[in-house]
Amino acid sequence: DAGVTQSPTHLIKTRGQHVTLRCSxxxxxxxxxxxQQVLGQGPQFxxxxxxKEERGRGxxxxxxxxxxxPNYSSELNVNALLLxxxxxxxxxxxxxxxNEQFFGPGTRLTVL
Amino acid sequence: QQPVQSPQAVILREGEDAVINCSSSKALYSVHWYRQKHGEAPIFLMILLKGGEQKGHDKISASFNEKKQQSSLYLTASQLSYSGTYFCGPKGDDKIIFGKGTRLHILP
Structure with a gap:
């Protein structure tokens, strides 16, 4: 069986732009x-x-x-990007x- | 609210044992443990659900003291493949809050 997939793998945006990340x-x-995980830190919820319902927000x-x-895939949207x-x-x-969670490979977002 | 992990980092020689502790300030329903290697996603190790529960997988085991809101991860006869950053993720009534991690480096 396929694991968790995410797209895109890498993304470069500029400040103020919008981004959509996808997960299956x-x-x-x-x-x-x-x-969200920054270098040297644990994942932040x-x-x-x-x-299809929000159960928690960090x-x-x-x-x-x-x-x-409906197919349980998900999107994360971030507006007005900051560095x-x-x-x-x-x-x-x-x-x-x-239950236990299984992580995807992640999307590396760089905001310039 | 973020759990406290100790130690922050540890260096072992192959075959040595290690203990990683995780302490939370809030009431817990469960504790999740993950290992992350550099540049990779976290990998699930185990979840402990009940107060006082202990679990084991190969030479990695863990305990969870619900009353003390603490969990410990035990690595026995460490192998090179155990190197990485270990995260505990206590779960209250909703979300998992991960600690800052314990960096484990195994030397041959």
Whole structure:
């Protein structure tokens, strides 16, 4: 079975632009979580979705939004990009919101 | 709110043992443990669900003391492949909050 997939792998944007990151969970998994990881730190929780509903939100500004589609794939949107948004964005899927999570390879976002 | 992991870093020789501790200030439902190698995504190691629960996988085991809001990861007879950064992720009633990680380097 395929693991969690994310696209794109790398992305370079300039300040003020908008970005959309995509995630496809493991087949059968209904929960998707998004994390931001900067160098030397652990993943920081952004959102969790289960059955297309938001189940949790981390301490990120309203510029960050997400949604989950009927096929359980998910998008993370970031508006008005700042230099500080440069990071590795990880998507993790799980069967429910309480099970172990399996991470995708991540999207490396660079904001110039 | 972020859990505290100790030590921050450790260097071992192959075959030595290590313990990584994780302490949280909030009530926990479960604790997740992950290992991340440089440039790669975190890999799930184990999840502990019950107070006092212990689990083991190969030569890696963990304990979870729900009352003390603490968890420890035990690596026995470490192998070169164990090198990486270990993260604990305590989970309360909603999200997982990861610690800053413990960097483990195994020398041959």
């Amino acid at each position: 969970p493991i087949s059968g998994h209904k929960s998707v979580s998004w994390y 952004i959102f969790q979705y289960y059955e 301490n990120f500004p309203d510029r960050f939004s997400a949604r989950q589609f 500080g948004d440069s990071a590795l964005y990880l998507c993790a899927s799980s069967f429910t919101s309480y």
